[in-house]
Amino acid sequence: MSGSGARYRQPALEDLLNPKSIVIVGLSARPGSTGRRILENLRRADFGGTVYGVHPSGRDVDAVAVYRSLADVPDTPTVAVVCTPGDTVAALVEQSGEKGCRGVVVFASGFEETADGAARADRLRELAGRYGMSLVGPNCLGVFNPGRGLWLTGTRYGADLRAGPVAVVSQSGSGCILLAGSGRLGFSYVISSGNETVTGLADYLDYLVQEPSTRAVGIVVEGLSDAEGVMAAVRKGHDNGVAVVALKVGRTELGARNVASHTGAIAGDARAYEAFCRRAGIVTVTDFDELTEALAALSTLRTGPAGERVAFVGLSGGEIGLVSDVAADFGVRQTAAEDEESGAVRLARLSPGTREELARILPDFATIANPLDGTGQLVGDPERFGRLAAAVAADPGVDLLTVILDAPPSLGDRLVTSYSHLLATLPGVRLRSGTPVMVLSNYGGGLHPFAAEALAGSDIPIVHGTRAGMAAVAAVTTAAAHVRATAQDDAQPDVTVTDSGPAESLRAVRRALDASPAGQVSHEVLAELAERYGLRLPRRITADSADGAVAAAASVGFPLVLKTASPKVVHKSDFGGVAVGLSTPAQVREAYEAVTSSVAGHLGEPAPQVVVEEMVTGGVEAFVGCGLDPVYGQVLALGAGGTLVELQPDPALALLPVSPGEARRMVAGTPLARLFAGYRGSPPADADAFVDLVQRVARLSADLREAEVEIDLNPVAVLPRGQGVRVLDFRIVAAAGPRPAP
Known part of the structure; x- marks a missing residue:
């Protein structure tokens, strides 16, 4: 046992991973049965605690007392290892809780990874919560610790496994087999976590980074259900000198589909995962060779x-x-x-x-x-x-x-x-x-x-x-x-917000979304938010007729841009919804007819409203956006903007909040770095002003978190150094619902 007096997210996990006694539920004399293999492993490793068995036959196995039910076991075992089919598991977990067991290991499948297993999983969570138990699995290979002779698994990993400073948590059982069989590492714990129905990755990490014999933890991840808990545990590891290395399975669309069919996990966006790991301080690798060598280095x-x-x-x-x-x-x-x-x-x-x-x-x-x-x-x-x-x-x-x-x-x-x-x-x-x-x-x-x-x-x-x-x-x-x-x-952006600040911004956006059938915030509210958060917009006036557009142009001044105001149009240029460089009233009238006609033709309905806007020339076009990932929370993205934004395969992503240093690192990883430096004779752009804008957008997104919106500034004109930035298009829309498992 760790004996450190540490505080764990799941206190019962200490007992589960360091049991004084074990009951194997489903222990029979049949050679090759799961219960029999677990007993053989415990014997081979010279486990020092007491072992009991439960089986309807009540026949002892290899000098281990076997009882007909858990209630008949004379003592209170620390851990129950359940080696029975999925449809029997819930009743046995309940009996384990009534008996006073601190933890349960469940090998059976047929839970979240199947179409009709969700109710079974819910039942396990309810029982574990009622009795204060930790639970490994289901759909797993169990737990072992070669240093203590603890083998809560029926898998034979090999005879030469040694104790050491590496811990492993793998949602893939084969990942445990591969790492344990590599011969390269010595282990404190190896945990096949399976579906993580009750005890999750965050719980295991929280325990392992406080465990004195562990110097590095390797995790094989198919999906995360508690990103904040994982982040907190990893950072606790930083304080204790324990590094965490992650191999993500399902980074591609095809891989994500295979993960979902295996464990029912939502894989999350691959780039958001990378951003999460950077923020949490998790080292990422791309295959098992890299994971093995990274763990060998960090643990030595x-x-x-x-x-x-x-x-x-x-x-x-x-x-x-x-x-x-x-x-x-x-x-x-x-x-x-x-x-x-x-x-x-x-x-x-x-x-x-x-x-x-x-x-x-x-x-x-x-x-x-x-x-x-x-x-x-x-x-x-x-x-x-x-x-x-x-x-x-x-x-x-x-x-x-x-x-x-x-x-x-x-x-x-x-x-x-x-x-x-x-x-x-x-x-x-x-x-x-x-x-x-x-x-x-x-x-x-x-x-x-x-x-x-x-x-x-x-x-x-x-x-x-x-x-x-x-x-x-x-x-x-x-x-x-x-x-x-x-x-x-982790530093919160130092951004001044005018007027009544976050509370009023949130109320205004919610009112605007409630009033919009398309789930889009109106131009009037966007203008208020831009003023409040220091997002500098071009001068603009909305019009709903050709005469109104001409009058608006006289007020805004030439040259100018005319574009559709339809909330149903996201990429305006794709719909013929933008006209630029207008310098006379006649051109404005002609552009109004062309834009509204083109947009109406694409939408199949009238779209008379347009925005007449000051034309900003020069500078580098960039974009900044914020969205809500269902796994990792609020994510900010930036990169080259304008009409080519969707052709940029890898915009830079980061989780909120975004510090100035992180914003600069994000820019450095995109084509913006070269563009800002003065590409092909262009003057250097105002990179510092863009970083400041990123901070302001991050603050706005954080203030609107409860509204669950997506924020999009594209394009942003980053003008020559010293001239600042101008937000040429600004949208806030209701975020789509959580993505289904791929």
Whole structure:
């Protein structure tokens, strides 16, 4: 047991994962039955607690007392392991609660993942709540902890599993089998969480990040039901030095459909998931190889890097070139002195002093760079290699030293001896410099055991495979960056709101939505909100006739834009609903007839109302929008705007609130960064004003959260530096209902 006095979201989970006694419901003597396999696992692992059985036969199994019902068990077992079909589970869970069990493990399927299983799932939640129990599953493979001999599972994971600092929670049972069978990790707990009907990912994480023997948690996620709880648990892990690494299943449309058919989970939008992980401080990976190597690295390192600046050192020009190629795929880039963004892997710049020291160590033909090829001359010279590694690790601009060194399991004895001597220099380098050190083998099958033995007992991880190893390097730097960035990214935007503020904004929007059959906020209310939140709109007047449009043009002034005001038209240019560059009354009259006729033809009904608007010229067209994700909450998106907004495959997304630093990082990840800098001779745009606008939109969205709306500003004209921004189109509509499971 953890014995830490920690406070958990589900207090009974402490007892479930550390039981004094277990009752196997459905324990029979039949070879291969689930109950029999669980008993065999407990015996093989030498579980120290008492084990009971329940079966209608009442016949003892392998010296374990078996009773006809739970009520007949003379003691109060801590945990009931239910190994019976789905239609029997609810009654047995109720009996477990009446008996006083603190937790239940349910293997059976037939709950949320089936069309008629929702009522069964609701019944389990009701019973668990009534009796204060935690419940693993249903539709799972159970729980094991090799350090305590706890095997609440009928699966045989292998005889060589060892205790260690890695915990795993996987909604996929096969994910547990794969990670446990990799041979790369030692485990504190492995939990096959299944449907998470009662006890969810947030509950497990909350427990595991407070568990003293755990240094890294890997999660295999099909869908999230409690994003806020997960975020709170992950951040508690940051305080305790525990990193969380996530592999998401169902990031694509096809994958999401398969997830839904398996567990009934709503997969959520893939980009919103990435934004959630950045905000929560979860390290993300894309496959099981990356997950395994990231967990190996994070659980071995006892001190994370102080920054993201990485130096790569190897002894082969070809392999250094390969590492450079793969590093580029991961977005690794040379750091610049003025670059203050965090959260990415960067190539460290070696200082002049370090370069001078390396020149004394390396042969004349060596090129001093990062990544650094120490050349094959050092393979047989561990003393020079140690000096080289020490020089790089001691550089004040290096936060993490990654040594590229391969010693495949079938390597010849002479080379194994040489590589072992090279590796043996690294613990001293780590100790003297204080800089974290990793070893990356380009071969995915690992290192020769003699070579690996050179680092045994140190906190220097060995990661396998160029791509998976690079993912592990990124995981290490990203985990450290997440901890540093959390406070900044949670900062509430400092935006002044005029008049009566959020309460009046919410009331006005609700009234406007109630009055609109199309669920769209009127131009009048939008203008009020724009004034209140400092969203600068062009001068505009609404008209519902050609004469009215001409009169409005005289008031607004030329040149101007005329566009449809129909709430049924979202992308106005697609409907012929916009005319630009109008400079005379005649042009306004002609544009009115053309726009209203075109829109009416598309809609099949009259659309006489238009907006006559000041024409803003120049600048970069951008968009900012806020929506409501059913899993992750309010999400802000931004990117290049105008008519091409939907052709941009990956606009930047973030969860609210959005700090100024995060807004700048979002811009940097889109084409806006180049456009704002002055693309093809254009003057630099007012990027700071756009960041301020993003803050204001985020504040508006947060204030309107209860109204459940979508906010869209497209296009936004970002004018030359010092001239600010102008919002050329502004819409607020009622959000669509929660998406059905894909």
